[in-house]
Amino acid sequence: MDTQFIQIGEACKVLGISKPTLYRLISQGILPAVRTGDKFRLNRADVEKLSETGWRWADAEAQ
Template sequence: MADPELCKLNDASFTLGVSRPTLYKMAKKGEVELVKLGGRTLMRRAEVERLAATAPAWRPDPARSAQANAARRKVSAPARNGG
């Protein structure tokens, strides 16, 4: 059997790596389209695939990484010094 055209929001959120409330917020902003059918809120499989395909690649910000590493060193230094 082929994949159904519509999927549950739980499945869509798992596939996309976002929460269900995030999908509702995105729908409210017009970023995604949700479907009501028989009292259930569903999402078209094509919409899930579109979002996954057009999501921008994530690249860490070197400045933030350096800042976070410095903060971790600062917090862990007293523990290493017995302090």
């Protein structure tokens, strides 16, 4: 199975969030990413899965 990677901008559109918020998701380990040089790539399936859960920052802060 081929893994399809997407860029930060596309992931932001899918999730409906800003780039700084997406970078926080990555840095806190909520959304896995692969760094290639100076850019991040995200697995499309991971982004869509997070989108489908309806995840919110309040959910992370409640833990």
